[in-house]
Amino acid sequence: MIEQFQHFFTVLWGLATDPVNLLIVFGASFLGIIFGAMPGLTATLGVALLTTLTYGLDVNSALLALLGLYVGAIYGGSYPSILINIPGTAAAAATAMEGYPLASKGEGGKALGLTTTASTIGTLFGLLILVLMAPLIASVALQFTSFEFFLLALFGILISGTLTSEGDALKGWIAGFFGLFLACIGRDTLQFFPRFTFDMPQLDSGLDIVPVLIGAFGIPQIIKVLAERKKLAQAKEFDSVVPELSEIRKNGKNIARSASIGVGIGAVPGIGEDIAGWVSYGAAKGAAKDKSKFGKGDKSGLIASETANNACIGGALIPLLTLGIPGSAPAAMLLGALMLHGINPGPTLPVEKPDFLLEITAILVLASIAMFCNGMLLAKQVVKLLKVPAPLFMPFVAILCVLGSYALGLNVFNLFLMVPIGIIAYWMIELKYPISPMIIGLILGPMADENLRRALLTTEGDLLPMLSRPVSLILILIMLVVIFQQMPWFKSLLRKCCSACKSQPNKEEA
Amino acid sequence: MQISKTDSINYRREAFTSLALVIFALAMLAESLTYPLTASQGGLENVWYVSPALFPLVVGSCILLLASIQLLKLYKTAKSQQQSLFSLASAPSRKFSQQSIDKFLLVLMLAGYVYGLIPNSDFVIATILFQLTITCRFYLADAKKLNEQVLLVFCFVAALLFLLNLFVAFESDSNRLYMGDLISFPALGFVLYKTERYLTANQLHKQIRILLFACVLLPIIVVLIFKYLLLVPMPSESSVLLLTDYFYYQVLGF
Numbered sequence: 001m002i003e004q005f006q007h008f009f010t011v012l013w014g015l016a017t018d019p020v021n022l023l024i025v026f027g028a029s030f031l032g033i034i035f036g037a038m039p040g041l042t043a044t045l046g047v048a049l050l051t052t053l054t055y056g057l058d059v060n061s062a063l064l065a066l067l068g069l070y071v072g073a074i075y076g077g078s079y080p081s082i083l084i085n086i087p088g089t090a091a092a093a094a095t096a097m098e099g100y101p102l103a104s105k106g107e108g109g110k111a112l113g114l115t116t117t118a119s120t121i122g123t124l125f126g127l128l129i130l131v132l133m134a135p136l137i138a139s140v141a142l143q144f145t146s147f148e149f150f151l152l153a154l155f156g157i158l159i160s161g162t163l164t165s166e167g168d169a170l171k172g173w174i175a176g177f178f179g180l181f182l183a184c185i186g187r188d189t190l191q192f193f194p195r196f197t198f199d200m201p202q203l204d205s206g207l208d209i210v211p212v213l214i215g216a217f218g219i220p221q222i223i224k225v226l227a228e229r230k231k232l233a234q235a236k237e238f239d240s241v242v243p244e245l246s247e248i249r250k251n252g253k254n255i256a257r258s259a260s261i262g263v264g265i266g267a268v269p270g271i272g273e274d275i276a277g278w279v280s281y282g283a284a285k286g287a288a289k290d291k292s293k294f295g296k297g298d299k300s301g302l303i304a305s306e307t308a309n310n311a312c313i314g315g316a317l318i319p320l321l322t323l324g325i326p327g328s329a330p331a332a333m334l335l336g337a338l339m340l341h342g343i344n345p346g347p348t349l350p351v352e353k354p355d356f357l358l359e360i361t362a363i364l365v366l367a368s369i370a371m372f373c374n375g376m377l378l379a380k381q382v383v384k385l386l387k388v389p390a391p392l393f394m395p396f397v398a399i400l401c402v403l404g405s406y407a408l409g410l411n412v413f414n415l416f417l418m419v420p421i422g423i424i425a426y427w428m429i430e431l432k433y434p435i436s437p438m439i440i441g442l443i444l445g446p447m448a449d450e451n452l453r454r455a456l457l458t459t460e461g462d463l464l465p466m467l468s469r470p471v472s473l474i475l476i477l478i479m480l481v482v483i484f485q486q487m488p489w490f491k492s493l494l495r496k497c498c499s500a501c502k503s504q505p506n507k508e509e510a
Numbered sequence: 511m512q513i514s515k516t517d518s519i520n521y522r523r524e525a526f527t528s529l530a531l532v533i534f535a536l537a538m539l540a541e542s543l544t545y546p547l548t549a550s551q552g553g554l555e556n557v558w559y560v561s562p563a564l565f566p567l568v569v570g571s572c573i574l575l576l577a578s579i580q581l582l583k584l585y586k587t588a589k590s591q592q593q594s595l596f597s598l599a600s601a602p603s604r605k606f607s608q609q610s611i612d613k614f615l616l617v618l619m620l621a622g623y624v625y626g627l628i629p630n631s632d633f634v635i636a637t638i639l640f641q642l643t644i645t646c647r648f649y650l651a652d653a654k655k656l657n658e659q660v661l662l663v664f665c666f667v668a669a670l671l672f673l674l675n676l677f678v679a680f681e682s683d684s685n686r687l688y689m690g691d692l693i694s695f696p697a698l699g700f701v702l703y704k705t706e707r708y709l710t711a712n713q714l715h716k717q718i719r720i721l722l723f724a725c726v727l728l729p730i731i732v733v734l735i736f737k738y739l740l741l742v743p744m745p746s747e748s749s750v751l752l753l754t755d756y757f758y759y760q761v762l763g764f
Binding site: 053056170171173174177178180181184188190191193195196219222223226227228229389390391392393394395396398399400402403406407410412415416418419422423426427430431448449452453456457460461 | 520523524527531538541542545546556557558559560562564565566568569570572573576577579580583609612613616617620621623624625628629637640641644645647648649651720724725728729732736740741742743745746
């Protein structure tokens with residue numbers, strides 16, 4: 001343990017004393033805050049675009065840039081939420097509920113100070129849980145066989161499909177399976193047989209993840225923001241951004257609860273910061289003595305939402321690093337970036353790279369510090385950018401999308417791919433099909449395909465061993481419950497069971 | 511209960527999408543069944559459980575099942591509202607909203623940029639022309655006549671370059687790009703001239719500076735950063751980028 005601590009501080013010291021690394025992390029964090037603050041730009045798009053630029057860097061510098069941007073973007077979403085009542089990212093939607101009324105009262109600076117501090121605490125709490133939980137989960141996952149990995153991939157798609165779709169899980173599952181189809185394109189890994197390539201050599205190696213991600217997240221955003229022609233309100237004036245430490249101390253319990261909610265939700269595949277923000281906001285409201293203050297500038301609601309959405313980052317990294325399953329959309333992009341740098345997250349990661357977890361922890365600590373400093377010192381500069389109208393910066397984002405898709409493989413075919421993927425993604429969003437399960441399907445597809453066939457190869461086509469292994473069985477049962485929960489007869493059965501259980505003790509008492 | 515017009519349009523979209531998904535899944539299954547299932551593959555005897563068709567068959571079946579359930583759900587909803595799915599799926603007469611037109615034009619502009627301009631003319635010219643067209647449309651939304659002219663020129667150039675690439679066999683890629691530049695460069699000049707004329711006529715001098723920065727200077731800066739700092743060659747390099755190459759390598763001596 002002490003050795004690990006020593007190594008952690010050695011890595012942190014090594015990173016923090018290199019001026020180039022400091023420049024990268026502070027620059028990326030500032031860029032992240034801008035991406036989060038500009039309505040229309042998202043953390044996922046930011047990570048996707050930056051991935052291309054980090055290709056030439058070494059792993060640590062690349063991760064500093066990507067995680068710096070990720071942390072900064074989740075926090076940056078709070079700026080427009082507080083100052084113009086429009087969330088910069090979905091993660092900051094709950095922040096607007098209390099942030100904007102506070103800014104309207106002339107307490108915008110205080111609100112920004114609180115969000116900066118709460119976000120930093122949230123990120124560090126998530127990190128702590130990541131360090132504690134990841135080795136445990138990884139050691140359990142080491143016992144997994146091909147059946148478990150196949151089921152785990154399926155589980156990730158099902159659960160993210162259920163939780164990200166707006167009331168219609170079928171759409172989420174269809175999106176997930178469509179992602180699996182996209183993963184089938186190219187030569188298969190076991191027999192090298194071309195699938196769905198239609199004699200196009202460019203498709204032989206399968207779809208590159210980055211152009212698909214940029215197409216799926218970037219193009220719908222460009223179309224939506226420009227076509228809606230939304231005019232942003234004038235940002236509220238604010239004084240100095242000073243964190244109120246007394247308010248933070250007063251909200252200790254609230255922060256602990258929100259951070260736990262954030263980590264828990266972040267760890268569930270596919271769902272992310274936006275849900276964490278709303279759930280913890282709801283929990284803070286539920287726990288408050290005076291609920292009437294909520295919606296009128298209550299600081300505990302603001303702290304809850306911002307702590308949770310940043311704690312989600314650590315939570316999302318838990319399944320990513322231990323099982324190779326991304327916990328949120330930006331984490332899915334991060335997984336693609338890690339793969340590009342030759343790191344394959346999963347249970348074997350601690351064996352292949354024993355110090356990687358400590359390194360990523362040190363990087364995240366540095367990213368949090370950068371975010372805090374940038375938030376405290378550069379808030380006024382970021383707010384100036386909110387004055388730039390969307391029709392001026394969105395076309396520029398389109399150019400960045402084009403360059404980002406092309407630059408990685410220097411392949412024009414990736415551009416030809418990005419546009420139809422973007423149009424399909426836009427159509428899906430219009431019809432309320434979630435995008436995250438599609439991306440998770442694309443990323444987990446090869447894992448599911450390879451492990452299903454490998455498992456069947458070892459059992460000579462027998463599916464029964466899937467039911468005899470405890471982890472497989474648990475995963476199958478959970479999946480069945482998730483599927484059956486969408487069926488009305490199962491819901492009414494559950495309701496009947498619950499009411500019967502409730503009435504039983506009453507009868508006994510009588 | 512009578513369903514609203516918006517609901518009807520949504521139902522129609524949902525029904526068509528589900529139907530398209532069913533057809534897509536069937537096509538996927540049909541294509542998967544052409545892959546070796548049990549035959550000898552590359553000298554090795556294949557068995558069904560290692561067949562490359564196994565996973566696509568599983569995925570295709572699941573999509574087929576889920577899309578069919580979705581279609582069935584829509585049918586039930588339609589029935590409960592005493593409408594047949596067909597009547598819900600028939601197009602109600604409606605005018606396209608400004609938002610729908612904008613969405614369509616955005617897709618058209620993106621497609622024109624990616625499929626028409628980028629592969630067939632210098633990347634800098636293509637990018638500035640695209641940026642100007644899209645910015646004029648949404649930033650100078652009141653300039654209706656200017657927007658129409660700019661959009662028309664953009665679409666014409668993109669379509670012409672796309673067709674030239676498709677039907678004319680050029681001796682080399684550079685010849686194709688030079689030919690593309692000969693078409694796109696005057697078009698860019700025309701768009702710049704028209705925009706400047708409009709802004710000057712309406713006393714919008716500040717907007718001239720903003721547009722010049724956002725549509726001309728910013729793309730050039732980004733391209734130069736990618737090309738000379740990050741060493742990423744552009745998708746198509748001809749007249750403008752050859753000129754910058756000359757300055758960077760010959761004049762500045764890097």
